[in-house]
Amino acid sequence: MADMALLPTRKDEDFRYADLAALEQVWPVAVETISVAAGESGNLALVLDGAVPVARELAIVLGEGASLDLRVLNAGAGYGRIAVRIELGRSASFTLGAAQLAGGDQVVEIVSDVLHAAPDAVSRQVVRSVAGGQATANYLGKVRVAKGADGTDGSQSVRAMLLDRTATANAKPELEIFADDVKCAHGCAVGELDANGLFYMAQRGLPPAEAKKLMLQAFVAEAFAGAPDEERLLEAALAALGRLV
């Protein structure tokens, strides 16, 4: 384990695409610990929409049969990093729904490490990133299934939308499986807004920025589907989208 007082370098896999200059301003990052006791359920929504760099690191433990619904809107004006390490107990259930919006020369990133430590736990990760200008949006996501954690059900759905050819998306979904009876799925795609759709919407009278906003809103909404405060998150995302298009 690296010395936490030292600023990471590009050689640290979890910081490979990070904005190290911005990270330096907020380093060291204090680890926030969360535990959900056996049989309990919790939900948490993190909204990053400020002007200064933010890096947060969550260490989460879910007890047997516990569940956590974690939503992230990573849409500040500077560097934004959310790192989540989570350990799932038997039959625990974890949902991560994250949307990232970046413009200018900003870097935003979600780093997750989901450990299925015991049998029959479920993890669902949905990450939607939008990057314009020279911005970079990253997702580094690991799902680890420990020996004996049979009945594991894990999924990662990662999509990024680039608004300009100069923007970048990095996505690295990883699976590390040491159990036999496991269901793990991951999907990953990077694309652009559908030009046919944009013309169709323009032909009905929508100005280009409004048309893009409507499409991006639908794209980002996939990260917040089913969240307890879905409406509030969508509104905050929509406000942030106005900055990008």
Next chain:
Amino acid sequence: MLTISNLHATVADKPILKGLSLTINAGEVHAIMGPNGAGKSTLGYTLGGRPGYEVTGGSVEFLGQDLLELEPHERAAAGLFLGFQYPVEIPGVSFVQFLRESLNAQRKSRGEEPLSGGEFLKLAREQAALLKMDMDMLKRPVNVGFSGGEKKRAEMVQMGILAPKLAVLDETDSGLDIDALRIVGDGINSVMRAPDKAVLLITHYQRLLDYVKPDFVHVLAAGRIVKTGGPELALELEERGYEAVAA
């Protein structure tokens, strides 16, 4: 209302329209027929301002404005509606939201007050009923999971809601069964048959013209209009084929 003069247009540097001229007055219904590859859809897209359809010569005047100077959304606000041959699916965006924002964007650019949610729904319900479309379908994402016929019907509902001055309808009849064809035909008549409106129907077949009676029929071949006549011309085309009639 619309004056197209000597229009030339290319797609991917390939000339498609080669000197097309056409005048449409308010109150008229025109039909353009022609073989595959004649440039029928290109005409519609060029009028709509689709990226990639480049005008290389000629002019288009629409209600006193230079249409070619306007952006696609400005053309819509000026009163041009393009009915798509293949309506586009937009996942995650409902018809209701899309159309309300589109209509209000048009109204705003014309200096009109936006419609409230309630006012819009009332209008949408009326227009959906006219095309015998279940209002619930308009709560679904735009065209997603719609059959070919449902998409065409939804195009007509949109036309009814947006109330354009000129509708250019690109093969609105394709993919429709006989009953749907009649409903769509009736829809076009009730929305667009008015002294201050006009329609340009782009079609392969005569059958839509049984329901929407054209005042003029034009034959488009190799990027130009080669023959113009009344409704009887469509029947003649049906009987004798493009090659014989256009030659």
